[in-house]
Amino acid sequence: MKALIQDRYGSADTLEFGETDSPVPAVDEVLVRVHAASVNAYDWHLMHGDPKIARLAFGLAKPKARIRGRDFAGRVEAVGSGVMGFKPGDEVYGEADGAFAEFVCAKDSMVGPKPANLTFEQAAAIPLAGNTALIGLRDVARLRRGQSVLVNGASGGVGTFAVQLAKAYGAEVTAVCSTRNVDLVRSLGADHVIDYRLEDFTRGGRRYDVVLDLVGNHSLAGFRRALTPTGTLVLSGGGVYEGGSVVGPMGLFFKRRLAALFSRQRLLELPARQSRANLAALCELAESGKIAPVVERTYPLSEAAEAIRYVVVEHARAKVVVTV
Incomplete structure (x- = not known):
């Protein structure tokens, strides 16, 4: 599959758009065909390994997770044997490392039904x-x-x-x-x-x-x-x-x-606590019109490195989304 790959910490110049193996879902994971993913400050921090103390979790010498991206929206391609509530074809959104790719595996606890009134691009802007x-x-x-x-x-x-x-x-x-x-x-x-x-x-x-x-x-x-x-x-x-x-x-x-x-x-x-319950709450808020994602601009997956660079250098407003 095509993905945005990083094998050393540094600027957006360390990111490479190329081919890598498609992920295989574990027992408690959902394999999603990504339609859109969004850029977060999280991606910049992980890309740089900043702050340096965070490398104890990210990876000391290089990122443990080779593919950048965190938020995604797409369709379920396959599910692990222990996953209940999702089936191939379901439209979903959620969080998982490796979202700037054609496919991503996410824990079923980090995935929820996509808001029905939103496009994949809008839904991908919500999770994190x-x-x-x-x-x-x-x-x-x-x-x-x-x-x-x-x-x-x-x-x-x-x-x-x-x-x-x-x-x-x-x-x-x-x-x-x-x-x-x-x-x-x-x-x-x-x-x-x-x-x-x-x-x-x-x-x-x-x-x-x-x-x-x-x-x-x-x-x-x-x-x-x-x-x-x-x-x-x-x-x-x-x-x-x-x-x-x-x-x-x-x-x-x-x-x-x-x-x-x-x-x-x-x-x-403010702790980082992701959950399916929160995704459900955000879905309800979006479907009721109480929140609406604001997307400033979109980039194709092949230009995902430029999307991250834009967020940092130009101080993007709202959300920048990568389409797959």
């Missing part, structure tokens, strides 16, 4: 970003109707879903983005928009019940100034950190844990 926003607001922040929430990085993949989810939960939403994305986040339902080029929300004087940070571009003290005395800060650390680092956002996380010992504010990290 939508799940991150869902966990951050619903599970970690425990966002309630009537609360005020600020989304820092509102025009990115996770941010566009976070703005829509916060509105669906009945919150008053302030979106932080660059000048060119103001109209986009307003169209997603943001009640207020802060252009970070013109205003620093950490020094604006307004306080929020929840701050969801998707960028990591302020100090912990700055984030806390933007919170009410009993507010909640959710740190994702999922942005693209230019230049690389040894520990990445974990330095901020360590400071958060220390500060949390002496504060009434809830200072929390």
Whole structure:
């Protein structure tokens, strides 16, 4: 099969579009013929092996997973002997390493029915970003109707879903983005928009019940100034950190844990927890019209390396999708 292959850490120049063996599903896996896959900051981090401490999981000398890509949407080709609930021909979406390929194997717990009202390209934009926003607001922040929430990085993949989810939960939403994305986040339902080029929300004087940070571009003290005395800060650390680092956002996380010992504010990290239940919840939200993926542009699989490069260099808004 054709796939985007990487055998050493580095820039997008280390990625090669070529032929490799098709995967074979294990007992608990689903083999999917990929129709579309989307680009995430995760792909950039894994491509670079950044932060370096993450190589303990990614692979010390080179990536353990040779094929890049995480989100996918497509049709089931085959299922493992222990898989229940899926059959060949089913339209599905989900997460698995190796999505920038003609076929991908995914754990059945990481696959769900594709939203019926979305194209494969739209559905592929949801899993990782939508799940991150869902966990951050619903599970970690425990966002309630009537609360005020600020989304820092509102025009990115996770941010566009976070703005829509916060509105669906009945919150008053302030979106932080660059000048060119103001109209986009307003169209997603943001009640207020802060252009970070013109205003620093950490020094604006307004306080929020929840701050969801998707960028990591302020100090912990700055984030806390933007919170009410009993507010909640959710740190994702999922942005693209230019230049690389040894520990990445974990330095901020360590400071958060220390500060949390002496504060009434809830200072929390956003865990990575994928599940079929969350995919089902996102599917329901999409089919009801409460969330809609925003796809800025698409690339063919043969140009998937350029898609990753575009996300990093051009600071893409919303989602970039690879079509197969």
